[in-house]
Amino acid sequence: MVGVELLEDYTPGDFYFGTSRRTILGSGAGRTFTGTDVVSLSEAVSAELTGSSLAVGVLPFDTAGAPGHVVVPSTVRTSGPSRPDERKAVGAPSAVRAVPEPVRHVEAVGRAIKILRDGGLRKVVLARALDLEFDFDVPAQAILNNLAKDRAGAYTYAAGLPNGRVLLGATPELLLSRVGGQVVSHPHAGSVPRSADPVTDRENAEALAGSRKDQVEHAVLTEAIVETLRPFCRRLDAPREPSLVSTPTMWHLGTVVTGDLVDRDVTALRLAAALHPTPAICGTPTEAARRLVGELEPFDRGYYAGAVGWMDAAGDGEWAVSIRCAEVAARSIRLYAGGGIVPASDPKAELDETSAKFQTLLRAMGLDL
Ligand SMILES: C=C(O[C@H]1C=CC=C(C(=O)O)[C@@H]1O)C(=O)O
Numbered sequence: 001m002v003g004v005e006l007l008e009d010y011t012p013g014d015f016y017f018g019t020s021r022r023t024i025l026g027s028g029a030g031r032t033f034t035g036t037d038v039v040s041l042s043e044a045v046s047a048e049l050t051g052s053s054l055a056v057g058v059l060p061f062d063t064a065g066a067p068g069h070v071v072v073p074s075t076v077r078t079s080g081p082s083r084p085d086e087r088k089a090v091g092a093p094s095a096v097r098a099v100p101e102p103v104r105h106v107e108a109v110g111r112a113i114k115i116l117r118d119g120g121l122r123k124v125v126l127a128r129a130l131d132l133e134f135d136f137d138v139p140a141q142a143i144l145n146n147l148a149k150d151r152a153g154a155y156t157y158a159a160g161l162p163n164g165r166v167l168l169g170a171t172p173e174l175l176l177s178r179v180g181g182q183v184v185s186h187p188h189a190g191s192v193p194r195s196a197d198p199v200t201d202r203e204n205a206e207a208l209a210g211s212r213k214d215q216v217e218h219a220v221l222t223e224a225i226v227e228t229l230r231p232f233c234r235r236l237d238a239p240r241e242p243s244l245v246s247t248p249t250m251w252h253l254g255t256v257v258t259g260d261l262v263d264r265d266v267t268a269l270r271l272a273a274a275l276h277p278t279p280a281i282c283g284t285p286t287e288a289a290r291r292l293v294g295e296l297e298p299f300d301r302g303y304y305a306g307a308v309g310w311m312d313a314a315g316d317g318e319w320a321v322s323i324r325c326a327e328v329a330a331r332s333i334r335l336y337a338g339g340g341i342v343p344a345s346d347p348k349a350e351l352d353e354t355s356a357k358f359q360t361l362l363r364a365m366g367l368d369l
Contacts, residue, residue, distance in 0.1 A: 007082040007148055012140045012328070013160040015056040015073060017310055018148055019318070023082045024310055026056045026073030033070045034162060036063035038273040045070050046267050049313040055269070056310040058159045058167060058322065059276055061301035062290060069162050070269070082156075084149045088142035090365045093132040099334075100128060100298050102351055108296040109347040115292065116343045123220045124283035124292050127338030128354050129299055130369075134331045140166050143328075146364035153247055153360065155320035157308045161327070167303045169325025170360055172247050172254075175275055175307050177318040178268035181261045183229065188245065188321075189221040189280050189340050190214030190253035193356035205244050205251045213344040218242050218253040220342070221279040225257050228275050232266055233259035247324075249359040268317030272307050280321060281305035281338065302327060304336035324360040335361045 006025040010016050015026035031048060035041035038059055045055045049072065057070030100108070105128045112124050140158060147156045153170030161167055174186040192208045195201040208214055226238050236259040245254035282305070283289025293301075303322055311317030326335040337357035339350050362369055 004082045004084045006077055006079050007084060007145060010141050010144060010158065012166045014158065015071070015160065016144060016156070016158040017056070017308070017318070018082045018156040019154060020081055023079045024054070024056070024076065026054065026071070026076045028074035029071045030074040031072045034067045036067050038063065038068045038276065039270065041068045041070060042267060042269040042273045045269060045311065046315065048072060049311070051313060054310055054312050056159070057308070058161065058303045059272070059307040060303050061277060061281065061305040065300045066302050067162065082148050084145050087149055087366070088139070088145045090139055090142050090146070091134065091136060092367070094135050095133040096369060097131045098128065099131055105354070106347045106351050109341055109345065109350045112292065112296060112341045113343065113345055113347065116341065121288050121292065122284045123217060123279050123340055123342050124289045125279070125281050125305070125338050125340050126293065126296055126350070127301065127305065127336055130335040130358055132333050132335070137330055138328045138333050140168055140328050143361070143364050144168055146366070147360070150248055150364060152364060153324055155308075157320065157322070159308055161303060166328040167308070167322060167325055168328060169322065170364070171320050171323050171325065172245060172252065173280060173321040173323060175278070175319045175321050176268060176272045178261070178271060178316050180316065181264050183233065183259045183261060183271060185225050185229065185257045185275065186254055187221045187225050187257065187278060187280055188252040188254045190218040190242070191339065191353055191357075192251045193352070194246065194249055194251060205246075208251050208253065209244055213342060214253055215242070216344065217340045217342045218255070220284050222255045222257070224279050224284060225275060229257065229259055229271070232261055232263070232271060232274070234262050235260040247360065249356060249363070265315065267311055267315030268309070268319060269311045272309065272319035276307050277305065278321070280340070281323065301336070305338065324357060326361050
C-alpha cells in the first residue's frame with residue numbers, strides 16, 4: 001500500500017487529484033472563484049495565489065449551463081501516488097435508467113452523421129448518461145478508492161461542485177500541464193474497447209491504429225490543439241502520427257504535444273481555458289458543434305467534458321479533461337460517456353463505444369451492467 005493516506009482521508013466536498021507521480025488533497029474553501037468567463041476566472045485566480053498556495057477546481061463543458069468553479073482550499077496536503085491494495089464495497093443500485101434510451105442515442109448519432117456528410121461540420125462529440133438510484137448514500141470515497149486501485153485512468157479525481165454534488169472519475173486525457181516554461185498536452189480521440197482475450201485485444205488495437213475513420217477523428221483534435229497553443233509557444237512539437245494508448249477498458253489514439261512558452265506569465269489555467277472545449281469533447285468548428293450537442297443531447301453536461309485540475313502561484317499546474325466520470329448526488333449517480341462522430345462513423349459502433357466507456361465507473365462500482 002503506497003501513499004493511500006490522502007485517499008483514505010478524502011471526504012465528499014474535498015478536491016482529490018491523483019496521478020502516477022503525486023496525490024493532492026484539498027479541503028475547506030479558503031476562497032472561491034466562480035465565473036462564466038473562464039479566461040477572466042483564470043486571471044482572478046492567478047492574482048489571488050501567493051507563496052505555496054494552490055488553486056483547484058473544475059471547468060464545465062459549457063458555461064451557459066454551469067460556471068467555472070475554482071477554490072483555494074484552506075488545507076492542501078500532497079503525497080506520492082495513491083495505490084490502494086483493497087477494493088471497497090459500493091452496493092447495488094435499486095434503479096438504472098439510460099438517458100436517452102440507447103435507440104435514441106443511435107438516432108442522434110445518425111442525425112449528426114447526416115449533418116456532417118452534408119458538409120456543415122467536421123466532427124461532433126455526442127454523449128449519453130446512465131442514472132443509477134440507490135437506497136443508501138452513494139459511497140464516493142469507495143468509488144474513488146476503486147478507481148485508484150484499478151488504475152482506471154492517468155488522472156483520478158473528485159471535486160466538490162457549486163451545486164453541492166461531487167464529480168468523480170478517472171480520465172486518461174491531459175488537457176494541459178505547465179512546468180516552468182514547458183507545456184504538454186496529450187489529446188485522445190479514436191477508440192476501441194479492450195478485450196479480456198489477449199489475441200482479440202491486440203487485434204482491436206491494430207484495427208484502431210489502421211482505421212482511417214479514427215485517424216481523421218484524431219487529426220481534427222491534434223490540429224486544434226496545435227493551432228491554439230502555437231501563438232503561446234516559441235517551440236511546439238507534435239509527432240505526425242498518433243500512438244496507441246490504453247486504459248483497463250479502452251484503446252485510444254493519443255498524441256503528446258510539447259512546447260516552450262514565449263511568456264512565462266501565461267498560467268496553466270489560462271492555457272487550459274484557451275484550449276477548452278477541444279474537439280475531443282465538443283467538435284469542429286467549435287460553436288456549431290456546441291450548438292449541435294445542445295440540440296441532440298437531452299441533458300445538460302454540467303461538469304462532464306469540462307476540465308479538472310490545479311494551479312500554483314507560479315502558474316504551473318495540471319488540467320485533465322473531465323471524462324470517464326460521474327456526478328454524485330446523495331442517493332443517485334449520473335455516469336457520462338461520449339464519442340467523437342465524423343462522416344465515416346457508424347451509429348451502432350458509437351453506441352457500443354459509449355457502453356465500453358461507462359465501464360470505467362461501472363467496474364469501480366463493482367457493477368456488471
Ligand atoms: C468524450 C469521451 O472521450 C473522448 C476521449 C477519448 C476518445 C474519444 C473518442 O474516441 O471518441 C473521445 O473524444 C468520453 O469518454 O466521454
